[in-house]
Amino acid sequence: MKLTVILPTGVLVDQEVTKVTAEAENGSFCLLPRHIDFLAALVPGLLAFENEAGEEEFLAIDEGVLVKCGAEVMVSTRNAVRGAPLGQLREAVEKQFRVLDDREQQARTVLTKLEADFVGRFIRMGEKARG
Numbered sequence: 001m002k003l004t005v006i007l008p009t010g011v012l013v014d015q016e017v018t019k020v021t022a023e024a025e026n027g028s029f030c031l032l033p034r035h036i037d038f039l040a041a042l043v044p045g046l047l048a049f050e051n052e053a054g055e056e057e058f059l060a061i062d063e064g065v066l067v068k069c070g071a072e073v074m075v076s077t078r079n080a081v082r083g084a085p086l087g088q089l090r091e092a093v094e095k096q097f098r099v100l101d102d103r104e105q106q107a108r109t110v111l112t113k114l115e116a117d118f119v120g121r122f123i124r125m126g127e128k129a130r131g
Contacts, residue, residue: 001033001068003049005059005075012080013059019050020073022066031068038068046089047075057082060089 003020005013020031023045031038047059064077081092 001031001071001073003073003075005047005061005077005080007080008078012082013049013075016052017049017073018052018054019048020066020068021048022061022075023047024066031073033071035068037070038066040066042066042075042077046086047080058086058089060092 001017001020003013003015003017004011018033021028022031022040023029023043024040025043029038029040042061042064044062045060047061048056049059050056060081061075061077062079064075067074081089
C-alpha cells in the first residue's frame with residue numbers, strides 16, 4: 001500500500017507500507033493491503049505504520065480524515081509530528097493538539113458572545129428608529 005499523509009503545508013509521508021493503524025471516534029482500526037476501501041474521521045492520537053522493511057513508525061496526528069482506496073491510504077490532517085520517540089509523540093498529542101482544541105473552543109465562545117452582542121445592538125437600533 002502507499003501511505004500519503006498530507007498537511008496544509010505539504011506532504012509529511014509518501015511511502016510504501018504494509019500496515020496502517022489509526023484511531024477514529026469509535027476506536028482503533030488496522031488496515032492491510034487487501035482490506036476493502038475505507039473512510040474514517042480521525043481523532044487526535046497516534047498513527048502507526050509498518051514500512052516495507054517491517055519496522056514500525058509512529059506519527060502524532062491531529063484530527064483528520066483517512067481514505068483507503070485500492071492500494072492507496074491517504075490521510076489529511078491539520079498537524080502531525082514524526083520521528084520523535086513514542087513517549088514524546090504521546091505527549092505531543094496530549095499537549096499540542098488537545099490544547100489547540102481548547103483554544104478553538106475558547107475562540108468559539110468569544111465569537112458567540114460577540115455575535116449575540118451585535119444582534120442585541122442591531123435590535124436596539126431598530127427599536128430606536130421606530131420609536
